[in-house]
Amino acid sequence: MTAEYQVHGTVAVITLNNPPVNGLGLATRTAAVKGIQQALADDTVKAIVITGAGKAFSGGADIKEFNSPKALAEPSLHTLIATAESSTKPVVAAIHTVCMGGGLELSLGCHYRVAMPGAQIALPEVKLGLLPGAGGTQRLPRVLGLEMALNMIVSGTPVASDKLANTALFDAVFTADADLVSSAVAFAETIADVRPLPKVRDRKVDYPNHEAFLQFSRNTVKAMSGPFPAPLECVETVAASVTMKFEDGMKFERERFLHLIQTTESKALRHAFFAERVASKVPDVPADTPVRAIKQAAVIGAGTMGGGIAMNFLNAGIPVVMLETKQEALDKGLATIRKNYENTMKKGKLTQEKFDQRMALVSGTLAYEDIGQADIVVEAVFEDMGVKEAVFRKLDEVMKPGAILASNTSTLDLNQIAGFTKRPQDVIGTHFFSPANVMKLLEIVRGAQTGKDVLATALALSKKLKKTGVVSGVCDGFIGNRMIEQYSRQAGFLLEEGALPEQVDKAVEKFGFAMGPFRMGDLAGNDIGWAIRKRRYVEKPEISYSKTADLLCEMGRYGQKTGAGWYDYKAGDRKAYPNEQVNAMIVQHSADIGVARRKISDQEIVERLVYSMVNEAAHILEEGIALRASDIDMVYLTGYGFPLFRGGPMFYADTVGLPNVLAAINKYAKGHQGSAWKPAPLLVKLAEEGKGFNS
Ligand code: NAI
Numbered sequence: 157m158t159a160e161y162q163v164h165g166t167v168a169v170i171t172l173n174n175p176p177v178n179g180l181g182l183a184t185r186t187a188a189v190k191g192i193q194q195a196l197a198d199d200t201v202k203a204i205v206i207t208g209a210g211k212a213f214s215g216g217a218d219i220k221e222f223n224s225p226k227a228l229a230e231p232s233l234h235t236l237i238a239t240a241e242s243s244t245k246p247v248v249a250a251i252h253t254v255c256m257g258g259g260l261e262l263s264l265g266c267h268y269r270v271a272m273p274g275a276q277i278a279l280p281e282v283k284l285g286l287l288p289g290a291g292g293t294q295r296l297p298r299v300l301g302l303e304m305a306l307n308m309i310v311s312g313t314p315v316a317s318d319k320l321a322n323t324a325l326f327d328a329v330f331t332a333d334a335d336l337v338s339s340a341v342a343f344a345e346t347i348a349d350v351r352p353l354p355k356v357r358d359r360k361v362d363y364p365n366h367e368a369f370l371q372f373s374r375n376t377v378k379a380m381s382g383p384f385p386a387p388l389e390c391v392e393t394v395a396a397s398v399t400m401k402f403e404d405g406m407k408f409e410r411e412r413f414l415h416l417i418q419t420t421e422s423k424a425l426r427h428a429f430f431a432e433r434v435a436s437k438v439p440d441v442p443a444d445t446p447v448r449a450i451k452q453a454a455v456i457g458a459g460t461m462g463g464g465i466a467m468n469f470l471n472a473g474i475p476v477v478m479l480e481t482k483q484e485a486l487d488k489g490l491a492t493i494r495k496n497y498e499n500t501m502k503k504g505k506l507t508q509e510k511f512d513q514r515m516a517l518v519s520g521t522l523a524y525e526d527i528g529q530a531d532i533v534v535e536a537v538f539e540d541m542g543v544k545e546a547v548f549r550k551l552d553e554v555m556k557p558g559a560i561l562a563s564n565t566s567t568l569d570l571n572q573i574a575g576f577t578k579r580p581q582d583v584i585g586t587h588f589f590s591p592a593n594v595m596k597l598l599e600i601v602r603g604a605q606t607g608k609d610v611l612a613t614a615l616a617l618s619k620k621l622k623k624t625g626v627v628s629g630v631c632d633g634f635i636g637n638r639m640i641e642q643y644s645r646q647a648g649f650l651l652e653e654g655a656l657p658e659q660v661d662k663a664v665e666k667f668g669f670a671m672g673p674f675r676m677g678d679l680a681g682n683d684i685g686w687a688i689r690k691r692r693y694v695e696k697p698e699i700s701y702s703k704t705a706d707l708l709c710e711m712g713r714y715g716q717k718t719g720a721g722w723y724d725y726k727a728g729d730r731k732a733y734p735n736e737q738v739n740a741m742i743v744q745h746s747a748d749i750g751v752a753r754r755k756i757s758d759q760e761i762v763e764r765l766v767y768s769m770v771n772e773a774a775h776i777l778e779e780g781i782a783l784r785a786s787d788i789d790m791v792y793l794t795g796y797g798f799p800l801f802r803g804g805p806m807f808y809a810d811t812v813g814l815p816n817v818l819a820a821i822n823k824y825a826k827g828h829q830g831s832a833w834k835p836a837p838l839l840v841k842l843a844e845e846g847k848g849f850n851s
Contacts, residue, residue, distance in 0.1 A: 159187035160209070161194060166202040166348065167341045168195035173209040179218030180233055180258045182226040189231045189239050196245060203344035204243065206266060207250035207337060208259075213275065216257020222426070233258050233290045237265035246353055248327075250340035251275050251317065261288060264295035267353045270328040270340050271317040277325070278314035284429060285386045285422025289413035293393035294405040298359040299324040302366060302398060310377055310390045324359070357402045366398045383668065383801045384421050420811055424803030427850070428793055431786035431804070435626050436615050438783065445612040448558060450620075454479060454527035455534050456547055458489020458520070461564055462536035464592025467493055468621040470514040471593070477527050478520045486520040493518060496593065528554040532617070534586055536564040544568060545576050552577035560610055562586040563601075566637060567688070570603045570630045580605035584614050587634060588623075589795045590680075597795030598623035599634050624794045629781040636791045638776060639805070642768035642832070644685065647673040648702025649829045650761060651742050654753035657722040658734050663758035664765060668799025673765070675732050677705070678721035683714045700829055704745050708738065751828060763820050770809045771821055774836030777849070785849035810848030818843040 158181070160171040170191035172178040180188075188206065195201045208214050221227045231239070240247045240262065249263035251271040256278045263269050279288040279296065287293055288309060297305035300323050308315060321329040330339045363369060373391050381387035389412050396405040416422050437443075453469045454477045455462045462478060469476045470493075480486035497514060500506040527533060533551060537543050544565065551561050561583045563573050574580035585601025598618045602611055611627070618625030628634040633641055650660055661672025677685065686709040689701055708722065715721035716730070723732035746753050773788045782788050789804020802808045809817050818835055825833035842849065 158184040161191045164341045167344045168201045169205045171207050171209050177212040177215030178208040181218030181221045182229050185231050185236045189236055192239050202348040204247045205250050205340045205344050212254035213251040214259025215254050216259045241265040248344045250336050252336050261290040261292045264356050268327045270343050271326050272336050273318035273332050275317035276314040277317055279309050280312035282312040282386050282390055285425040286416050287390045287393055293409045294397045295356045297361045297397040298356050302361055302363040306394045310387050361398045370395045386416055421801045424801050427803045427807050431790045435787050435790050441608045441612050446609050447613040447616045450531045452530045453532050454530035457537035458486055461592050463489045463492045465534050465588050467593035470517050472620050475517040490520050524550055524554045532560040534562045544573055548576040570601050574603045581607035584610050596624045598625045599628045600625050601628050626787045626790050631781050635782050636795050639769040639772045642772045643765050646764040646768045651704045652702050652746050652751050653828050655756045656739050660761055663761040667762045670797040674722040678715035681715050682709050682721055704742055707741055767817055770805050771836050774839040778838040806849040810850050814843040
């Protein structure tokens, strides 16, 4: 039963009931249509109320049925809306809590709408690269006016029902203490005999000089929507509510909806939407796995990462004790947290009250005894196994039984770290990204012996901290950094063969990354990669790297922090200015290694950088380091600035077609440093089978 039917006196009440948000799936639509038909057939019924059980009127489409034939099966949402609108007895939508997407479109097909205050009203389809396809673009402007409807449809942002109380969207907004159903029934009784039945479609959108407003909107929206076509399509369809007859506007809306649903941009957004949801599911860790309570946290090391990590806990209202070796470092770390919050406050994004609350939750110590009672401790000390060993041996001594011992290491072997304790089941990696208080990604590293409840707790914690948690197995660099290593290597080889940093960066930025590899290196500090490579030259001499980055560091050009890296920087300006000596060094290096420089196309640059990551990702999938291709996409969308409209590296490779990706890899394998290209067996297999990573 997905909608209940009851009769209250002369009023039939249809209650949508499809938890959690009464998504309008096939069964719900069927039950609602039946309910209306039953009410029409019953002579004692004079009016109909449609409402929603539980936590919503309706959240819109049922995401469980997305991409399934059920989504379009009859009775479709259009049919349900038409049934309500053409009903010969008045239909009243009784709205509360959440009324979004198809839910709002259904209510617009009803003759009357009444609501509780504080209900979230929205048409959020644009966030999935779509437009409201069941009349929303035609009916909402007819009740809210052109300007307000356009803003809501283009932004997808919810507006509270009480803010819309004075518009024609609502016939009544009740007081907060009212009982919605009995108030709606009472309302229905008052209008039961009114004829003709009011229909939103019959209203006109009045906007003097609408063309000027629409042109202004087109210009603004175009400038703001970047590569995404949906916002502008939203403007065009809303425009049709003024310029076309209702029926023609509906046809136009349908046509544009069907166009958008086929676009790669919308597919990418929908992919990301589902990828985020599925990332928290781990096959052998069922949803009912018990989680440990996290009421108190500790962070070891108050440096760059430690401070940001602590802020995550503070933002979530979890008290944090920070531990350092020296008072000076501790003071500095705490002062940085304070300064960050003060800056947020200056921007008006944090109240004094919240600031005080958060600062009251953080304290510092030099003594391990002070952190023993924490439910979780996150280690963020220097990236050095010796230092980590000392810390974890100490944690094993002082932490209470059942405490989670987490490491923020970005490259070290988590299993070895767990081995420094007598409780490896309690050890897990929580790999935050810099700046840790901003970046959404949290790679959750599952050690060989990490307990299932510890993993479940870390996943739950990531949600509490408003992060996207993605599970990774243990390997060098985990998912994200292991792939970016291939990207960086290719960037270096491209310099040896004929490209210069600005060409590479521009090509990658045109593809959609916020920053190309060389500007990124300058921001992060080229010395970090240098240190890693020096270690690799000893530990893994078989891996080849371009020497250009080492030569750059030998010039003392570490990046923005030294005012110079691949580019020059001026004080107070983040703009990157190409540097003659650096470019001469690159050209000279090609001569030194006997490579004749050639003109390299932007396409080659992008292919080599992206496909090298995709190929590594195929290994990562095959080895079971990542659970699924969409997890890898999530890592790149939330942690590495991969362009959202391309859906992540794996989704992008699927869009290009894996046989094409493989052919390009085989071609590059014959070129300079070709040994860096060994097609991953999984990639070869999927390409041969005509499949994609995400299929
Ligand atoms: P950092 O050098 O800024 O901070 C490390 C802090 O740990 C320093 O304040 C130091 O005084 C303190 N410390 C050192 N030994 C200690 C000990 N035995 N006990 C207590 N405190 C100690 O380093 P950062 O960048 O914050 O890195 C920390 C960890 O996070 C490393 O494992 C690093 O690989 C990892 N990481 C770093 C990222 C970055 O972008 N910086 C990104 C992701 C992970």
